[in-house]
Amino acid sequence: MRDITFEISENVPLTANVRRMRLYGDTADITRAGQFVNVRLDGFYLRRPISVCDAENGVLTLIYKCVGAGTERMSRMRTGERLNVLTGLGNGYDISLSGRRPLLLGGGVGVPPLYLLAKKLLAEGKDVSAVIGFNTAAEVFYEKEFASLGCSVTVTTADGSYGTKGFVTDALPEDATYFYACGPMPMLKAVYAKTDISGEFSLEERMGCGFGVCVGCTCKTVTGGKRICKDGPVFKKEELEWQI
Amino acid sequence: MRDITFEISENVPLTANVRRMRLYGDTADITRAGQFVNVRLDGFYLRRPISVCDAENGVLTLIYKCVGAGTERMSRMRTGERLNVLTGLGNGYDISLSGRRPLLLGGGVGVPPLYLLAKKLLAEGKDVSAVIGFNTAAEVFYEKEFASLGCSVTVTTADGSYGTKGFVTDALPEDATYFYACGPMPMLKAVYAKTDISGEFSLEERMGCGFGVCVGCTCKTVTGGKRICKDGPVFKKEELEWQI
């Protein structure tokens, strides 16, 4: 973890309430896909944790959804403004376990961290498929971006207005060797229930510090309480004991 | 009173910790010298009351001293930034009582409101003298500005490093018809004690609202408690019963 002030180079809408922010600064502390940064915003006491969509050559990409006053404030920031973040937070995904045909499962704003993961897996020569789910056609983003990396991409929408009708669990490929999932809890639990392969889940929770000292974001695992911000946000399927 | 957002056109130092800010905006509510504006600053809950140094043709001039975090914040604001103020606050000085030879007595940051007062009195064809007092030569400001309006100006410094040694009360002219005083309480009390002519005092106090509803800034007068922000800040000598 380091405390670094970035400079905003882009802050544009991808959908009605999902935006992409690009920032210049030192991204060296982001060593794995699935890590996050904790963003300081004027007028708010707590930082806001945002997952890393991409980080290379000193350019950090964040994709965030405007859900409250904090992200609302973030959406109004302009190119050239500075943003202080704690960077390199969380454990991130373990690509060493992917096998030959890793499967990326993303729902809504759970999709962004899978982008950097796809890049890293493809760089290892893996055969990557991504299934990304949204509520409706108007909320779909990053299908093209994943495809142009070289993944096979399937899009699902709950209302069937685009791609496959249903949820990501309605479009699971047969031959995946390992999965990496990120999205809302109902989606993660469905993945947990409907997959017989092993994989990893990225979890979310309201956080105080984001670096493991306030134990505000504890979750239950087979080995006891774990801090989502520091021991996670990524947990292996076998670490979790969810009631389905 | 009105709530108006001005645009900063200048924010420059006059001395080590006294600065002048000029702002563009509607100054119509400032009808008398000695009135003040209440300034909203990011990161601070209460507004900061600042006396009006000058106001005409949509240009507001404020001279303020950096005494705390609020004015410190104000000193870092740049040209082009916006400043929200409640404008046209307080009663201001009554120029109808000045007589032919009004005397302006200012101490430190009590000097600025006398500048607009001098302009208004001179416009009435009065023969205006100003005695402005400071601690030391390095803190002197606005002598030239008063002189170029056409006042006869005397500067006093407590340490004698510039002008007359001592306080404004050590340089009172003989033939003044009425005085208008603004400055720290010890100076005002000395003026109260050492003048046999009538006059007006502008008082200061920590304020909540600045427009008379919180009664945070009450002072004692011969007719009972009065609100410095609304009934004042200017009070006639006869209204005050100070123990000297």
Place this chain on the structure above:
Amino acid sequence: MADLSVELCGIKLDNPVIPASGTFGFGAEFAELYDINVLGTFSFKGTTRQPRFGNPTPRIAECPAGMLNSVGLQNPGVEHVIAEELPRMKTYFCKPVMANVSGFSVEDYAYTCALLDAQDQIGWIELNVSCPNVHGGGMSFGTDPEAAAGVVRAVKAITKKPIIVKLSPNVTDIVAVALACEKAGADGISLINTLLGMRIDLKTRRPVLANNTGGLSGPAVFPVALRMVWQVAHAVDIPVVGMGGVSSADDMIEMMLAGATAVEVGAANLVDPYACRDIINELPETMRKYKIEKLSDIIKGANSWEKTL
């Protein structure tokens, strides 16, 4: 069309927005800025039997997301309020107003309330048993259930108007005080008054306030106020008026979800004189946002989580 109306102790309010006592004077300064008849009502400056100058100055201190005051019940006294302020108020406010009353003895409270109870303009009497800035009175009544109940009983015995008791948050068990007041006949509870606080000037090495301590208000106290409104609203059967740091339409709705039938807005009026008008204007859109058709439907509408430990 959004319905903002609520009923407080049998009197209908067009909306639940009520400027809090001590931040709105008798309304005249605000009536110069906007038609204050848009308000639900307002609670006028705390009134005592005798005129009071209040505490020495400084009486105001800046705080993070709030402020301290130690005004100390400066007011012209009940006779003057009835002779001068109420007739003048008629010229700019035509709704029932809330009279805020403080005292230093049960007799004080009873005397002042009896006079105000006879005034047609007054809809409710808000009994302030919680002023933190006066000695040998005010808050001391509000920190002891029995003392608070004693004031309520004495006032109820000689008044007809609804009596709303304004409670102090500076207590171990606010529910006990609220229940004692309800049992004594109170028609409503309003809370919170200010939290006792202090600031020290690092240069002079003295308290900023000449009274040494003062009452904290502003957004800083909102979470404490919300918690106490929740606790009291779930314990008593009389209406609760919530206040403490409310500054927006969102805050209003949060207070009502916690259990407030109406909401007082205090410190916000001091830093933004249009705060209450703007909140009222924002409420319909905010209600749409949270799918609220009738504001009175959400009173005490928040569901608690089951304690799973």
Place this chain on the structure above:
Amino acid sequence: MADLSVELCGIKLDNPVIPASGTFGFGAEFAELYDINVLGTFSFKGTTRQPRFGNPTPRIAECPAGMLNSVGLQNPGVEHVIAEELPRMKTYFCKPVMANVSGFSVEDYAYTCALLDAQDQIGWIELNVSCPNVHGGGMSFGTDPEAAAGVVRAVKAITKKPIIVKLSPNVTDIVAVALACEKAGADGISLINTLLGMRIDLKTRRPVLANNTGGLSGPAVFPVALRMVWQVAHAVDIPVVGMGGVSSADDMIEMMLAGATAVEVGAANLVDPYACRDIINELPETMRKYKIEKLSDIIKGANSWEKTL
């Protein structure tokens, strides 16, 4: 050369800056960022007799100038702290550390304190009788002078190290609790723990916290904390450790002027992991600014105004 040292219950601190329990873990995460031996000391994660998972999540809520937490004393239990955490701590912290202890019965407190009292690394035991987030324990001891005194007596009977009692601000009369603890043998008082607060999510219409209520900390509580430190420091003859919203060297000095011998920094560590290091670095210049040569000279250095009304 500015002298930042103070003495707390017979142990010298290089400076009065103490990260507060629950915001610093056992120090390891911060030791990765800077040499935490620059601190006066730190108060480690509240420890209980048995390991605790704590409360369900969400446990954190945003507030104006502050935050709510309802962690609920999650900790690995005293045996694990002694077997694992203390030996590891030796590798990055070489000063006496403050052990923060909580419990659900007098026996719990005594058991846990006895084990920790035997550890050489530990300089002080901070007795937390004020956790607002656990049921049937914690705060209930801190809101009743006799219950608090009972814990202190039991612990003092079987320990040698200085016992500092951490008090709850959620009381009518904090001085009464402090005096009872002093009478029972406490070597120091630390305050304030968090103020009980609440937030409600307008979309879900549920409390933000799964525990419904939580403890408010951050700059919002600073004026209340300062007032209580002032009241207690002027009532007891044992040292007072001040805390509550302290975020800067100026805040530290304000707390010490109010009566604090040392100052704990809590929530600030969560939003700025370098907060304590930076405060220590700023102190010498801040002392120059306010003409302070020896920091210990200003403890309880603020003069009150005479009450003139």
